[in-house]
Amino acid sequence: xxxxxxxxxxxxxxxxxxxxxxxxxxxxxxxxxxxxxxxxxxxxxxxxxxxxxxxxxxxxxxxxxxxxxxxxxxxxxxxxxxxxxxxxxxxxxxxxxxxxxxxxxxxxxxxxxxxxxxxxxxxxxxxxxxxxxxxxxxxxxxxxxxxxxxxxxxxxxxxxxxxxxxxxxxxxxxxxxxxxxxxxxxxxxxxxxxxxxxxxxxxxxxxxxxxxxxxxxxxxxxxxxxxxxxxxxxxxxxxxxxxxxxxxxxxxxxxxxxxxxxxxxxxxxxxxxxxxxxxxxxxxxxxxxxxxxxxxxxxxxxxxxxxxxxxxxxxxxxxxxxxxxxxxxxxxxxxxxxxxxxxxxxxxxxxxxxxxxxxxxxxxxxxxxxxxxxxxxxxxxxxxxxxxxxxxxxxxxxxxxxxxxxxxxxxxxxxxxxxxxxxxxxxxxxxxxxxxxxxxxxxxxxxxxxxxxxxxxxxxxxxxxxxxxxxxxxxxxx
Numbered sequence: 001x002x003x004x005x006x007x008x009x010x011x012x013x014x015x016x017x018x019x020x021x022x023x024x025x026x027x028x029x030x031x032x033x034x035x036x037x038x039x040x041x042x043x044x045x046x047x048x049x050x051x052x053x054x055x056x057x058x059x060x061x062x063x064x065x066x067x068x069x070x071x072x073x074x075x076x077x078x079x080x081x082x083x084x085x086x087x088x089x090x091x092x093x094x095x096x097x098x099x100x101x102x103x104x105x106x107x108x109x110x111x112x113x114x115x116x117x118x119x120x121x122x123x124x125x126x127x128x129x130x131x132x133x134x135x136x137x138x139x140x141x142x143x144x145x146x147x148x149x150x151x152x153x154x155x156x157x158x159x160x161x162x163x164x165x166x167x168x169x170x171x172x173x174x175x176x177x178x179x180x181x182x183x184x185x186x187x188x189x190x191x192x193x194x195x196x197x198x199x200x201x202x203x204x205x206x207x208x209x210x211x212x213x214x215x216x217x218x219x220x221x222x223x224x225x226x227x228x229x230x231x232x233x234x235x236x237x238x239x240x241x242x243x244x245x246x247x248x249x250x251x252x253x254x255x256x257x258x259x260x261x262x263x264x265x266x267x268x269x270x271x272x273x274x275x276x277x278x279x280x281x282x283x284x285x286x287x288x289x290x291x292x293x294x295x296x297x298x299x300x301x302x303x304x305x306x307x308x309x310x311x312x313x314x315x316x317x318x319x320x321x322x323x324x325x326x327x328x329x330x331x332x333x334x335x336x337x338x339x340x341x342x343x344x345x346x347x348x349x350x351x352x353x354x355x356x357x358x359x360x361x362x363x364x365x366x367x368x369x370x371x372x373x374x375x376x377x378x379x380x381x382x383x384x385x386x387x388x389x390x391x392x393x394x395x396x397x398x399x400x401x402x403x404x405x406x407x408x409x410x411x412x413x414x415x416x417x418x419x420x421x422x423x424x425x426x427x428x429x430x431x432x433x434x435x436x437x438x439x440x441x442x443x444x445x446x447x448x449x450x451x452x453x454x455x456x457x458x459x460x461x462x463x464x465x466x467x468x469x470x471x472x473x474x475x476x477x478x
Contacts, residue, residue: 248294
């Protein structure tokens, strides 16, 4: 930024953050006009980023946010929670209603007026699940906005969970519905054709944890050198890399787990983000970096999580090739007139399923993939209330409203990739060696494994950057 630009801004009552002293700002008068229209008197990196993004909104961009939480305010009062659960119910009901027979569909309030022996269908939110002690039937209590109803199943379906919204089909017998079938909201089968584009790659990483003394810095720098085309292995892939997703836990943060300060190399969170910025600034500008946040980052832990707070992570907004999104978020990647849809979620709720459902507690790659399939089948990223901390908004941002081409998570420091109904499901590994907290609970992280997807034909593979030579990793693929 030229001294004359600083003077013009100061003359117009605008204070400039020191982080922008070396930043090109373009037309200063146009910038001043934009700031005055928004009644902004302090220009920091995040504000400059937002203004530039708004200016470019009408241009043909290679990323297009579909769902991006901006920070809607709520007071978390009882009526807010009622509105939140009603919103979740209506969002999922709108998916299920097309799969119901309108002639048989009833509400909980109308249940008792239906004659015994009638075939019925009902869309309800599961409020409780139990097992009959006598005949081992599964008893499912559900509710809708009109009341409550009981479902009895002769077999146990362990994919039915509390707080899911499902379509139940069965026969009314006295005060219950004996279940014949249950329909999950589930995603659709895309059956996408190969796009009419050349090979175009997107790489997925998460859980970088810059600032930790256990940060795999050497391996991360090797990854960046590879993106720059400085490494021989798989150089043809690096040359066609168009997007890089960083799916949360960019830095290690402060005070996240007991004793963390003993394992921190950088003990100031602003400096952690500054160190990350220095690394990401080396990435070629033709690669678009898509950044979301996780539970270690400088934002609230409750989901949906808004963008990283510029007070702490402001240096990242100086990246010219970065796009910032909420956690979770839905976006399109556009290449030569074609597009693929990405659903990004850091994955905090995965830990709930690992800790509370026995068949997932080994946390093998196949367990993580099974949990992700269950999320897609439930059309919700945290289908059990309490599996993630949430904010009671007028819309449930964790409902999966559209079927994505790619569903990506992180958080559990494991590499895994597969397909479900032609949607690629993947979990990024991490860039942090085993912490004392992980060791205490027997968690062994998989370090420096990078899932990569070809947007042209949705083929995929995982590259391993842990050793001195980059190689394909087989452990997380199915």
